[in-house]
Amino acid sequence: MLGTGGAEKRAADLGLDPGPPLDELFSIPPPPKLSGHTPTIWCGMALGPWLALLVRHRFRVSSRHWGRALLATLTAPFNSLAGGITLAVHGWRLRRVGVREPLFIVGHWRSGTTLLHELLALDRRHAWPDGYACFWPSHAFRTRPVLRRALGGGAPKRRPMDDMDFDLGLPQEDEFALMLLGLASPYESMAFPRSLPNDDSIDPARLEPRARRRYERVMRRFLASVLLGQKQRRLLLKSPIHMARLEFLSRLFPDLKVIHIVRDPRAVLPSMLRMSGTLGHALQLDHRRPPRPVEGLFANHARLFEMFEATRGLVPADRLVEIRYEDLVRDPVAVVADLYRRLDLGDFAPLAAILARRVAEGHFRLPTLPPLDAAQAAAIERWTGAVMRRYGYG
Numbered sequence: 001m002l003g004t005g006g007a008e009k010r011a012a013d014l015g016l017d018p019g020p021p022l023d024e025l026f027s028i029p030p031p032p033k034l035s036g037h038t039p040t041i042w043c044g045m046a047l048g049p050w051l052a053l054l055v056r057h058r059f060r061v062s063s064r065h066w067g068r069a070l071l072a073t074l075t076a077p078f079n080s081l082a083g084g085i086t087l088a089v090h091g092w093r094l095r096r097v098g099v100r101e102p103l104f105i106v107g108h109w110r111s112g113t114t115l116l117h118e119l120l121a122l123d124r125r126h127a128w129p130d131g132y133a134c135f136w137p138s139h140a141f142r143t144r145p146v147l148r149r150a151l152g153g154g155a156p157k158r159r160p161m162d163d164m165d166f167d168l169g170l171p172q173e174d175e176f177a178l179m180l181l182g183l184a185s186p187y188e189s190m191a192f193p194r195s196l197p198n199d200d201s202i203d204p205a206r207l208e209p210r211a212r213r214r215y216e217r218v219m220r221r222f223l224a225s226v227l228l229g230q231k232q233r234r235l236l237l238k239s240p241i242h243m244a245r246l247e248f249l250s251r252l253f254p255d256l257k258v259i260h261i262v263r264d265p266r267a268v269l270p271s272m273l274r275m276s277g278t279l280g281h282a283l284q285l286d287h288r289r290p291p292r293p294v295e296g297l298f299a300n301h302a303r304l305f306e307m308f309e310a311t312r313g314l315v316p317a318d319r320l321v322e323i324r325y326e327d328l329v330r331d332p333v334a335v336v337a338d339l340y341r342r343l344d345l346g347d348f349a350p351l352a353a354i355l356a357r358r359v360a361e362g363h364f365r366l367p368t369l370p371p372l373d374a375a376q377a378a379a380i381e382r383w384t385g386a387v388m389r390r391y392g393y394g
Contacts (some may be wrong), residue, residue, distance in 0.1 A: 001128055002117075007014030008110060009014070018236075019379055019382055020379065021292070021295070021380070022292070022294045022295045022298055022379060023292050023293070023294045025294075025375055025376050025379050026249070026270075026273055026294045026376060026379075027273070027275075027294070028273050028276050028277040028293055028294065029273070029274055029277040029278070030277065031070055038073075039068075040068050040072070040282070040283050041072055041135050041176060041283060042068065042069075042071075042072040042178065042191065042272075042283075042285070043071055043072050043075040044075075044079060044135040044136045044180045045072060045076055045079060045180050045182075046076060046079040046080040046083050046138050046181075046182075047076040047077055047079070047080045048182065049070055049180065049181060049182030050073065050076045051076075051142065053182075053188065053191070054069075054293075057191070057192040057195050057286070057344050058190075058236045060194075060286050061285045061286060062284075062285065062286050062287040062288070064288065065284065065285045065286070068285060069285055079138055079139065080138075080306065082138065082139035082142075082143055083138030083139045085139075085227075086138065086139040086141075086142045086143070087138075089142075089190055090142065093228060094224040094225060094228065095224070097224035097227050099169060099220065099223050099224070099227065099235055100231045100234075100236060100255065101255045101256070102234070102235040102236075102237060102253050102256050103115050103120070103126070103234055103235065103236050103237070103243055103256075103258075103259070103343070103345070104238070104239075104249065104256060104257070104259070105120070105236070105237065105238035105239075105261065106238070106239065106240065106242045106243040106258060106259070106260050106261075106308075107240060107260055107261035107262060107263075107265075107302060108243070108262070108268055108305070109240045109268075109275065110263065110267070110268045110271035110272050110273055110275065110303055111145055111240075111261050111262055111263040111283060111325055112261045112325035112328060112329075113238045113239075113240060113261055113266055113331035114171075114173075114238070114262055114323075115328070115329075116238070116259065116261055116323075116328065117171045117236070117238040118170060118171055118353075119332065119338070119351075119355065120236055121170075121236060121354075122271070122350045122351055122354050123249070123345075124233075124350075125233055125234060125346060126233055126234050126235075126236040127226055127227050127230040127234070127236065128171045128226070128235070128236040128237065129171070129172055129174050129177060129226045129237070130168060130169050130170060130171060130172055131167070131169065131170060131172045131220075132144045132147055132148070132169070133177060133179075133222075133225070133226055134171070134172040134173060134174060134176040134177040135168070135172070135176060135177075135178075135180065135324035136180075137176075137178075137181050137222055137225075138178050138180075138181060139229055140225075141225040141226070143178075151168070157237050157319070162168050165268065167349055169380075171236070171238070173237040173238060173239050173240075174191060174222070174223075174237050174238075174239055175187055175240075175241050175242075177222055178218070178219060179182050179221065179350045180216050180345050181222060182218070183214075183215050183218055183219070183336045184200055184201040184204065184207065184211070184215065185201055185241075186202050186241060187241075188201070188282060190279070190283040191283060191284055191285040192284070192285060192291055192293060193284055193286060193288065193290055193293075194286060194287045194289070194290050202241065202245075202307070203244050203245050203247065203248060203307065204216075204245065204248045205247040205248040205251070212248075214261075216252055219252070219269070220252075220372060222375055223237075224236060228328050234345075235391075239347050240304070241304075243260070243304050243305075243307065243308040244303075244307035244308060244311075245305055246258070246311040246312060246314050246315055247306070247311045247314055248294075250314045250315055255319075256315070256319065257345075258315050258319060258320045258321070258341060259320075259321050259322075259323065259343070260308070260312075260320065260321070260322045260323075261322075261323050261324070261325055261328070262322065262323075262324055262325065262387070262391045263324065263325035263389060264325075264326065264367075264369065264388070265383075265384035265387055265393065266302065266369050266370075266372060266377060266380050266381075266393070267367060267369050268301070268369060269297065269298065269301060269380055269384070270370045270372070271370075272297050272301075273294065273297065276293065276297060283387065295359060298379075298383045301383070301384060301387075302383060302384070302392065305386075305387055306335045318342075319343065321339055321342050321343055322391075323335055323338075324341065324391060324392070325367070326367060327368075329364045329365065329366060330366060331386065332355050332358070332359060332364055333355045333356055333359065336348070336351065336352075336355060337352060359378050
């Protein structure tokens with residue numbers, strides 16, 4: 001998700017012996033057979049951001065994905081028009097919405113961020129962006145009924161990377177919205193996998209002042225659209241990439257609260273490889289993969305934790321809580337209750353009753369590690385040893 005490549009440099013930076021080539025030890029599963037003419041999230045972009053995306057990547061759209069690009073081009077003017085009308089009519093209301101004490105869920109991909117997001121979203125005191133807001137961010141807060149009728153049963157019912165239930169009305173990751181609004185994002189590599197993002201696209205704090213101010217303005221406006229009509233609720237957001245943005249986020253929202261969820265890297269990295277072979281194929285516009293993609297995913301894991309550790313001290317200790325995925329699924333009531341107590345999130349009793357029912361219905365299953373041979377396990381431990389030791393997986 002951060003792009004791929006540069007594993008040798010990352011190994012050198014971390015003082016690691018990279019060991020046997022990772023792309024010889026692991027493989028990315030072959031992608032599922034999907035039509036290159038299937039609508040994708042790029043159909044939620046307005047015309048300006050869509051053309052800017054194509055220009056940045058020199059229009060390198062593979063012929064097999066011309067249909068996807070054509071659909072995005074045809075829908076872009078509608079998004080521009082709907083977004084412009086929405087802003088003209090409701091802009092004054094958006095400017096009056098304040099974001100107070102937002103709650104950010106962060107953690108590496110495949111670490112349980114989605115599960116935790118959906119659990120905390122059950123608390124009616126939280127407001128969160130759903131799939132409509134994140135995939136049509138410039139206007140969905142006004143056009144959601146139209147989008148729902150237009151899509152009908154056309155939206156997928158399962159997530160392509162893990163076959164979990166998918167519904168556009170469920171909580172969704174705000175990074176998609178930020179990217180589709182034209183802000184710098186490493187998620188562009190999902191469309192153009194061979195284009196490696198730089199640190200400016202990962203961390204807005206590194207942008208030059210004018211671009212950073214635009215990022216802040218557009219992000220605030222999107223979050224205000226999520227809160228519109230729900231001003232008394234706490235904003236609940238989740239995005240793995242926000243792990244690397246604590247400097248930027250803590251300046252933008254000095255009263256923010258952060259939950260960091262971690263999971264055993266021996267489960268995370270194999271799951272990332274599976275996701276790369278499915279989600280990437282479902283969204284890409286250029287079919288070509290970068291060289292040594294497995295090494296790139298390992299390097300990204302190291303880089304994300306490195307950036308998190310460098311900036312976590314900017315969030316006051318009483319506003320940052322860390323939990324393990326394994327503990328969450330083993331005893332969700334106790335773990336979430338502890339989160340509410342430590343972060344002062346209010347009365348936990350209403351949510352406790354809901355979680356208890358879900359436990360009784362068997363919604364939580366204890367995780368098991370995927371089968372790894374000795375060389376694979378050793379490679380993961382070599383690359384993620386510091387993370388494993390810090391969080392008790394060593």
